[in-house]
Structure formats: C-alpha cells, structure tokens
Amino acid sequence: MKGMTVIVKKTTQLIAGIVFLYGIYIILHGHLTPGGGFAGGVIVAGSFILLILAYGSDFLNLVKEERGSTTYENLAILVFLFLALTGMVAGVGIFFANWLPHGTPGELVSAGFLPLYNIFVGIEVAASILTIFLALIIFKEEVLK
Amino acid sequence: MMNPLIPLFVAVPLAGAFLTMILGRFITAIPRYMALAVLLFLAFISFWSLVVGGDGSSVYTLGGWEPVDGVPIGLYLVHDGFSALLLCLISLVGLLSVTYSVSYMARYTSENYFYSLFCLMIAGMNGVVLSGDIFNIYVFLEISAISSYALVAFGVEKNELEATLKYQILGVVASFMILFAIGFIYWSAKTLNIADIRTVFSAGHDNRYYLLIQLLLLTGFGLKAAMIPFHAWLPDAHSSAPSPISAMLSGVLIKAVGIYVIIRLFFNMFEVTEGMSIVITTLGALSMAVGVFLAIGQWDIKRLLAYHSISQMGYVVMSVGIGMILMARGIRSEVAALAITGGIFHMLNHAAFKGLLFLNAGAIEYSVGTRDLREMGGLAKGMPVTSATSLVASLSISGIPPFNGFFSKLIIIVAAVMGRFYFLALLAVIVSIITLASFMKFQRYAFYNIDPGKIRNDIKEVPAPMLLSMITLAVVCLLLSLLALPGLRETVLSPATDILMDQLKYSSQITGM
Amino acid sequence: MTVYWLCFILFLVGLYGVITRRNLIKIAISLSVMEFSCFLFLALIGYTEGGAAPIVDTADPVKIYVDPLPQAMVLTAIVIGLATTAMLMAVIIRIYRKYGTFDIREINNLRG
Numbered sequence: 001m002k003g004m005t006v007i008v009k010k011t012t013q014l015i016a017g018i019v020f021l022y023g024i025y026i027i028l029h030g031h032l033t034p035g036g037g038f039a040g041g042v043i044v045a046g047s048f049i050l051l052i053l054a055y056g057s058d059f060l061n062l063v064k065e066e067r068g069s070t071t072y073e074n075l076a077i078l079v080f081l082f083l084a085l086t087g088m089v090a091g092v093g094i095f096f097a098n099w100l101p102h103g104t105p106g107e108l109v110s111a112g113f114l115p116l117y118n119i120f121v122g123i124e125v126a127a128s129i130l131t132i133f134l135a136l137i138i139f140k141e142e143v144l145k
Numbered sequence: 146m147m148n149p150l151i152p153l154f155v156a157v158p159l160a161g162a163f164l165t166m167i168l169g170r171f172i173t174a175i176p177r178y179m180a181l182a183v184l185l186f187l188a189f190i191s192f193w194s195l196v197v198g199g200d201g202s203s204v205y206t207l208g209g210w211e212p213v214d215g216v217p218i219g220l221y222l223v224h225d226g227f228s229a230l231l232l233c234l235i236s237l238v239g240l241l242s243v244t245y246s247v248s249y250m251a252r253y254t255s256e257n258y259f260y261s262l263f264c265l266m267i268a269g270m271n272g273v274v275l276s277g278d279i280f281n282i283y284v285f286l287e288i289s290a291i292s293s294y295a296l297v298a299f300g301v302e303k304n305e306l307e308a309t310l311k312y313q314i315l316g317v318v319a320s321f322m323i324l325f326a327i328g329f330i331y332w333s334a335k336t337l338n339i340a341d342i343r344t345v346f347s348a349g350h351d352n353r354y355y356l357l358i359q360l361l362l363l364t365g366f367g368l369k370a371a372m373i374p375f376h377a378w379l380p381d382a383h384s385s386a387p388s389p390i391s392a393m394l395s396g397v398l399i400k401a402v403g404i405y406v407i408i409r410l411f412f413n414m415f416e417v418t419e420g421m422s423i424v425i426t427t428l429g430a431l432s433m434a435v436g437v438f439l440a441i442g443q444w445d446i447k448r449l450l451a452y453h454s455i456s457q458m459g460y461v462v463m464s465v466g467i468g469m470i471l472m473a474r475g476i477r478s479e480v481a482a483l484a485i486t487g488g489i490f491h492m493l494n495h496a497a498f499k500g501l502l503f504l505n506a507g508a509i510e511y512s513v514g515t516r517d518l519r520e521m522g523g524l525a526k527g528m529p530v531t532s533a534t535s536l537v538a539s540l541s542i543s544g545i546p547p548f549n550g551f552f553s554k555l556i557i558i559v560a561a562v563m564g565r566f567y568f569l570a571l572l573a574v575i576v577s578i579i580t581l582a583s584f585m586k587f588q589r590y591a592f593y594n595i596d597p598g599k600i601r602n603d604i605k606e607v608p609a610p611m612l613l614s615m616i617t618l619a620v621v622c623l624l625l626s627l628l629a630l631p632g633l634r635e636t637v638l639s640p641a642t643d644i645l646m647d648q649l650k651y652s653s654q655i656t657g658m
Numbered sequence: 659m660t661v662y663w664l665c666f667i668l669f670l671v672g673l674y675g676v677i678t679r680r681n682l683i684k685i686a687i688s689l690s691v692m693e694f695s696c697f698l699f700l701a702l703i704g705y706t707e708g709g710a711a712p713i714v715d716t717a718d719p720v721k722i723y724v725d726p727l728p729q730a731m732v733l734t735a736i737v738i739g740l741a742t743t744a745m746l747m748a749v750i751i752r753i754y755r756k757y758g759t760f761d762i763r764e765i766n767n768l769r770g
Contacts, residue, residue, distance in 0.1 A: 032713070033713065034711055034713070038733055038736075038737060067170075070166065071167060071170075074163040074164075074166045074167045075167065077159075077163050078160065078163050078164065078167075081156060081159060081160050081163075084156070085156060087208075088149065088152070094206070094207070094208065094209040095152035095156070095205070095207055095208075096152075096207045096208040097208055097209050098208060105714065105716070106716070125737075129740075132740075132744045135748065136744075136747060136748065136751065139748065139751045139752070139755075140751070143751075143754075143755055280731055280734075283735075284734060284738065287738045287741070287742070291738075291741050291742060291745055294745055294749075295745065298749060298752070301752055302756070303756050303757065303767050304767050304768055306749060306752050306753045306756060307753070307765050307766075307767055307768055308768060309749055310682070310749055310750070310753060310765070313742070313745065313746055313749065314676065314685065314689070314746075317689050317693075317742050317746070318673070318676065318689070318692070320738075320742070321669070321689075321692045321693060321696050324696045324700070324735060325669065325696055325699065327700075327731075328696065328699045328700045328703055328728075331700075331703055331727070331728060331731075332703045337727075381768045385768070
C-alpha cells in the first residue's frame, strides 16, 4: 500500500515513539494503575499501525512482517502458559499459583507474577492486533493484484 | 484432594496449538503429529480420570484461592461424573478425527493452521465442560466458537464462506444474549460461581430477573445447540466444513457448548421449575420431529446428516426435559433418573454414530468426488469398509438392536411411558421409524444401487488412517451398547445422573460445606 | 434505572440492524452496536455511587470503590469481541472477493 503525504509522515515520526513508550509504561504499571497488558498492548500495536499507515509498505514486506508478528504472538502465549505451569511444578502444585515473593504493595517490582503476566499479555496483544491488521491489508492487496 | 490433571485438559491443547504454529513453519510434518500426540494424551488422561475418579468429584481452584466463609472466590474447574463423560467424548472423537485428517486434509493447503485451530477448539470445549463459573463458560465457548468459525470456512470457497457467515452472525447474536444474561445474573446475585448463584437464588433474594435470565440463557445456548426455532445455521455449517470438522461439530461441539451447558445450568444453577422444564421438553420434542421431516427430503449426504443431528439432539433434550418435569413435580424420582440417564446415554451414542457417519460421508466425497446421493451407486463393491461401517452407524442411529442407539432410545421411550408422557413416547417411536426410512434411502442410493448407469468401477477404498478411525468408531458404537448392562450403567452413567438429580451435591462440593 | 433501559434499547437497535440491513458491513456494524450495549450494561452494573477506581489505597481504608469484577469481565469480553469482529471482517472480505457483492440477498448458494 502507498504512504501518505509528508505532513502525515512527519507527524507520525514525531509521535509514534511516544505512543510506543506510553504503551510500555501502561504495560509495566499494569499491577499498580488502571490499564495493564491488554490496554498497553493495544497502544503499542497502535504505534506500529500508525507507522505502516503513514509510510506504506509493499506487499512482500507486509507478508514478512505478518510472519514475524505471528511468531511473537505464539511465543508470548507459550511463555505465558509456561509461567502458569511453573506454579504446578514449583512445590505448591497449583496452576496459576503466584509463588514469587509479593513485595510491598505499590512498588514497581511487587505482586509476584502479575507484572510478568502483564508483560507477556502485552506482547501477545500487540502482536495479535498487528497480525489482524496486516492480515486484512494483505487480503486487500491480494485483491488489487 | 485436588486432581492435578484437571488444568492440563485446557493447558495441553492450548500449548499444542501454539507450538504447532511455530514449529509447523519449519517442518511440515510436525503439525499432524503434534495434534495426534496432544489428543492421545488427552484421551489417556480423560479415560484415566473417568476410571480412577469414579463418582468422586474433584474441584480444582486455579491460583489456590480457597473459599472465604463458604463463598467461593477465584476460578474453579469442576470434574464430576457428567463432565468426565463429556471429556472422554471430546478426546475420543477428537483423536479419531485427527487420525482421519492425516489423510483427508492432505489435499488442502496450510495444514498447520488446521491443526492449530483444531487444538484450540478442543481446548475451548474442554474448558466449557470443566469450568465452574458462568463467565468462564462464556470465554471458553467463544474460544471454541471462533476456531470453529474459521474451521468451517477452511475451504474458502463460495459455499463455505456463506455457511460460516450465517454461523457467525447467529453465533455472535447468541453470545451477546449469553453475555447479557451473565450481566443480569451478576446484577442480581453478585457472584458468578454456578454453585454460589444457586445458593443465592434459592435463598430467595432479588429474584426479579429470574425468568428473563432463564429465557436469555435458553435462547443463547439453544442457538449454539441448534434447537429447532434456532437451527438455521446448522445444516449449512455442518455440511460445508471439511468432514473431520463436521464430525467434530456435529458429534461433539453442539453437545459440549450447547446441550451440556443447558443441562448443567438448568439443573445445577437454577431450581428445576415446572414451567421452564415444559418449555425445554417442548423445544426437544419439536426439534426431534421437525428435524427428521426436514432431513427426509435431502439429497446432499452431509445436509441429511446435519438435519438428523438436530433431530437426535431433540431426543436428548426431550428426555432430559421429561426428567426435569418429574423432578419439578417431585414425583417418581426413579423414572426421572431413568429419563436423564437415557438422555445422557443417547448423547454419548450420538457422538459415536454421527461422528462415524460424517467420516463415512467424507470418505465417499474423497473417493467419488460428490456429495449428491443421486450421483452415486454401487459403492459397496469399491468401498467395502466404508460401506460396512456406515451400515453399522445407520443401524445405530435408527435404533436397531444390538447397536447402541437402540438401547438409549429404548430407555428414553420406556422412561416417557413410565412418566405417563404417552404422546412423547409415540412421537419418539415415529421419529425413529422415519429416521430408519431416511437411512435406508442413504444406504440404498449410496451403496446398494445397482442401476447400471450409475455403477462406477474406478472407485477405490480410502487410505488406511481414514479406515482406521472409521473402524474404531464402529467398534465404539458396538461397545457403547454395553453401557446399558446393569453393572456398567451404575459405574459410568449413574454418577452423571446423580450430580444432576442431587440438588445439593454440586454446590456442596464447591463451597466445601 | 433509565440507563439500564437505554442499554437494552441499544441492544434492540443492534438486533434490528442485524435483521433488517442487507449490506454485510452494516450487519457487522450492527453486531458491534449489540456488543457495546452488552459492555455498557456490564460496566454500569459495577458502578457504585461515589466510588473511586478500585486501587487499594492504604491511607484511606474506608474508601468506597466501584466493583472491579464487571470491569474485568468487560475487558475480557472486549478481547473476545475484537476476535469475533476481526474474524467476521476477514470472512466478509473473502466473500466480497468470491461473490463480488456485499448484498446478502445475492449470497444464496445454500438452501433447502
């Protein structure tokens, strides 16, 4: 697909990085403030989508990107499952057990497994929304061909 | 003591699905063996849990959140007599469908997507069956529904896409009705746990939306189970999907996400009331009768089988409904138990023979290249195994003794007569006779027609993995009739009936009181 | 009470759209309207008069919070809704490619 005008490109260039960082912030503070893996992941995916929309991308690149995002999505969910399964292996024998030390409430590194879950949910959501977006564009490009 | 295997029923197929997606990209043969291994493992642990678990139910609390003052918090997975049977069904039919797919799906592209979606569907169904709270039922139901939408459309041709569009629109409307009902439940009961909702509702506080909730849930899950006023999507979706998926959809999915949830909710979450049980019985009887009349004029094999699925599910719902009416009246509880046992037994049998029939239809399509009965004939000579197994399945579904369908229909009819529902018993007999007529037509046109213009000598039998799964299901059809014997019936079917009949057992095992 | 009725009316508006519209995209939009009426309803259930965001505040132990459980439910349901909408859109694009139309009356290969 084609890119947009230079005004859009410049604005996107300026804000895409900030959007991305804001998404990361939301993901990392998921256990302390409203938001979390899903909301942050959507924002992160939004920054990628913004870039693709503004700058455009040729068909082959899109296919390659889609493959990459699918791989990230699958890996993230596998790690998530693995973290849940560690609860079964590590002594307590319970699926989804939060056996890491919980720390003091309100600090960034606290709440045991929750920040880890949030991080991987964030990667998962960002990658899957990007995959959906890319898949729909690829459909469209195939029709145009 | 918590059974540590319970979360694996969901975790293993999920892991299998995503591993398939990663590894299948590098090695093309991996997906099918991965799916086979996952299903083999599931079949093993489900039967092991059924045998070892016996009638003892096992409750698994995710994350180890124990109940506080008898009020359950956290997520619960409940493995009891009823869900154990469904789990065995899902993994057995799933295993045989995957075995079948190894040859059947070789003609399609993107096999890794197929097996990945298949594992996801299995994970969703296992989750629905095990879940102990109503919102998780919704979540897992959507997992299995979304993967089945994609699987129905797997051929991406005109018919598949149209079928999946109908299926999706009705399925999504059904999901929203369920979600709305869940909202109302949470509003009036302030809890989502099935056992706890039961406790709150029976304590009699804030019952204003009781009827609305029941009707929304019945409509939503009725759409998922394709009871007769809501059946429009089923014949299209089940006939357009690839055959192993048709076997899964018809054999397991409509039971696990439709019938199972209706039975579970209306026995274990709501009080059994006479009005609602009459509605359920009417829905069942209507599906039974109308489904078979719609089936009789069909010439497409898979559409014919799909309409018969509606009719046979009608037997299950009607029989369970008779049990509910008797329970609500508080009379003749042994007849009610018999009716419910008959319904559950017929559900198991239907999975075996309808799965087998769809696999047969797939084999015919694989070899002959058409699904139209008028274009075939004399296949018995070229495809002896397919012919023999489909004869077994046809006799089973029509209720001919020594096959399993006979015994479950007999139990249902006997229970209806003993409960003095003479009209329903008569209807069940008539529907059974029409079913027999319809399957005689199928057998005659497909396998025994010796019209010289139609006989083709170039028909070959299908590859070995497909034969293996068809033969296994035919054997299962015969073996399931053993469940009618008194000794086995008590150990396998009675725990399921008990958990539904006993008003307090389900709640007490979760709250621990 | 009025807001709940408005939710229900929104649900019915969506249902009306699904039943009467002929264009597949409009049907998908109507389904989204239904979906959001459900989400709105769930979010309203958890609302408490004067409640704060459900984050534990150690300084003020008697603070009133809104119910966090419906919010978690809405979030889960949004994720599911995203998946169903994406799936529906993918199918609609495919259908457009095969049939060359969005009109549901012309998509009638299967019948009987």
